[in-house]
Each structure stands twice: as structure tokens, then as C-alpha cells.
Amino acid sequence: MSPAKSPAASQRSYHHGDLRRAVLTAALDVIAADGPSALSLRDLARRAGVSHAAPAHHFGDRAGLLTAIAAEGYGLLARALGDARDLREAGVRYVRFAREHPAHFQVMFSPGLLRGDDLELGTARALAADALRAAVTAVDPGDRGPDARLAGVAAWSLAHGFATLLLGHNLDGAVGDDDPEEVFRALAAMLFHSAGPDTPRT
């Protein structure tokens, strides 16, 4: 009952008003709760109070819906990375993004569920890749050799692995009650052993 946009759901008009958005947010709820495999177009239609085939009109099919979510996720990620001033900060933001948008994150990296050749997805992905590349070269604008590329892969792997394990509750015992972002800062400090700017405590 949240769509402040339009009270169309309660008032039974023929047109929903913003079905696309309603289906998307409902899908994100379901995915965050029970994973992408628990997602059913018919259930989403039921939640939105429309007929079972209405969502298909907006997304084509199941893969289309997931693809739209992934594309939105890459856009959000690009915005979240923004203008990180170094690789470590980019990693922190990467982890923060995964925690704030777990459903998007999960779908983005489940290639089997997506249509890889989708145009919108491609551009969104490229956008995020640009943001990542910017963070890699931000440390030393002149350095574009293999070392920089390797550092980028290392930072991405570390951040991605940490975020993935975190969302899968594989690190519950290890991080305890600590703020995951602070833990990741410590990990990143190990990777870039230049102590760099010290880690500010929040």
C-alpha cells in the first residue's frame, strides 16, 4: 500500500497508473526476502492488484523483469561509486551499495537469470564500469599499466567477495557486531599497505 504515487491500487480503475514501478518494488521485496528463485510474475501481479498477465506487458517475460532490475542496479552502483577519490573509498562504497540494495546486487551478478544482450543493461553496465575505472586511475592518473589494472582487479575482488559473503551470512561469526564497513576498511588497508589517510571512526 505504499505507492504514494498513485492510489490507483485501492481505487479500482482500469489502469494502474504506475504498474511498472509497483512491480519492480514488489519484486525487490520478494528477492530481498526469499531470493530471485522465489519470484513469480503472477504473485507480483496479485500484489499490485492487476491481472496475471499485466506485468508481462511491461517486461516481456521473467528474464526481462530481472534484466530491468539489474540495469537499475548498475545505474545505482555507478551513482553510489560517484567520484570516489581512491580505490579504497570505492571499495567501501561498493560494500555499502551491496548492503543497501541487496536485491539489486544479487540479481546483477546472476548472469543465468538475465538477458545479457539487453541494450539498457549494457549501457548501465558500461556506466558502472567507467566509474570503477575512474577510481582505479584516480590514485595515479598517469599510471595505466598492468599494475593499475591488477590493483583494480584486486580491489574489485576483495570488495565483491566481502560483500557477497556478507550478504550470504557467511561472515556472521567473523565480523561479529562490528560495522561491516569498518571491517572492510581494515581489509582494504591490508591490500594497499600504504597506510594512506587513516580511517575515520564514525
Place this chain on the structure above:
Amino acid sequence: MSPAKSPAASQRSYHHGDLRRAVLTAALDVIAADGPSALSLRDLARRAGVSHAAPAHHFGDRAGLLTAIAAEGYGLLARALGDARDLREAGVRYVRFAREHPAHFQVMFSPGLLRGDDLELGTARALAADALRAAVTAVDPGDRGPDARLAGVAAWSLAHGFATLLLGHNLDGAVGDDDPEEVFRALAAMLFHSAGPDTPRT
């Protein structure tokens, strides 16, 4: 007449002989090819030449099958990690395991598809966790403080992230034609900036 082991499908006896194993390997094939979401119990039954409900008799339901695969995966991982003499070597073996058993790896870290309370899964998982812990403390048997734990999380995150991105073809451009294991060795060298294979000073 009991060549029931392998050509059981051709020989149409009422009992398959080794249906459990047959379904498992068929499932691994499907998952490696098209991901876990493309898995259908009925299709597996068809491949094994048995009736559509036969697999359920061995695994209960879909989640049971995936759980059995995950448990097997954790067993294989524990064996693969074996007695790695340091964290870096353990990471290399972790990545190697993911590349040699992509289906297992994928299922192991998809909590939404598994029954988390399964007994066999729990023990297998604990076994793998022990192997990991052993690798963490192998560097300095006396050190069990937060530093060692952090190093373990860092190594696990790096290896897991690298393996995940690799399997998702997210690093195709970055690693090029290089041997992924060698690339990971370089990443691990960045993390444990001691250059040597051993003597990692904390």
C-alpha cells in the same frame, strides 16, 4: 547381471541401480551449462530414463537436491584445501576449486536455494571451515588474535570475489589470456605484501 553401475539406463530394469548418483551428475551438467534456475527434476528424471517422480524419492524435493550438491561441494572444497601451508596457497586452491567445480561452487553460495538446517550440509560446511581455519593459523600457530582472523577474512574475500567474478565472466577483459591462477597469485602477493612464498610477517 549387475552392470548396474554405468549402463543402467540402457538396461531397462525396474531399479536403476545408481539413480542418486546419476541424478546428481546430470544436475551438475545442467547447472554448469545454464545455472541452477534451469534445473528441472522432471528433466533430470528424463535424462536418467526413469519416471518423473523418481528423483524426489532420493532427495525429497528440489531444495533437497541442491542441498545434497552443496554438501558434496563443501566436502570437495575441504579436500581441495587440504593441508595448504599458508593462506596464499589456500586462496589459490580455493580459486582452482571454483574453476574445476563451478556448479558446486555456485550452489554452495546460493543460500536461497538450500535448506540451511540440513544436517549433512552443516557437517560438510564445518569441515570446510576447519580447513580454512587451519590455513589461517598455519602461518603463525601462536597467533589467534583479531589480526589473524582479519587476515583470514581478507584472504577468503579476495579468493571468493575473484572466483565469483571469474565464473560470471566479469573479468574476461581484465585477465585476458593469462592463467587465472597466476593472476590470483599476483593479487595475493599484493595482499600479503611479503614477496616470499612463506615467512609472512604479520
Place this chain on the structure above:
DNA sequence: AGGCAATCTAGTCAGTGTCAAGTTCGAGCG
């Protein structure tokens, strides 16, 4: 006001997971 395209409904079909009941087979025991 009229027409048009987007939006949504309703009906259908093949495919799936899961359950309940029957059938076949082999091992163990009299």
C-alpha cells in the same frame, strides 16, 4: 469529438513440483 496506441483483462496451453497410492524387485528369514 474521434481515433489511436498503450495498458490491462480473460482464457488457454505446456511444463513444473509435490503428494498419494500402487507396483516391482531383492534381501533376509522361516
Place this chain on the structure above:
DNA sequence: CGCTCGAACTTGACACTGACTAGATTGCCT
């Protein structure tokens, strides 16, 4: 040897899902 008994497998059914189609409704644009 014959018997039972339980595990492995089959058969049939039900509810549900994704996908497709044709038709109804509506908002918008000229």
C-alpha cells in the same frame, strides 16, 4: 525354497507457473 517386508520406482492427479493470444478499456493527442 517360499514368504514377507521394505526400499526403489511408477502412475496418476492437483495446484501452480510462464508464456501466448485475442479482446476490452482507457488516456491522450490532434
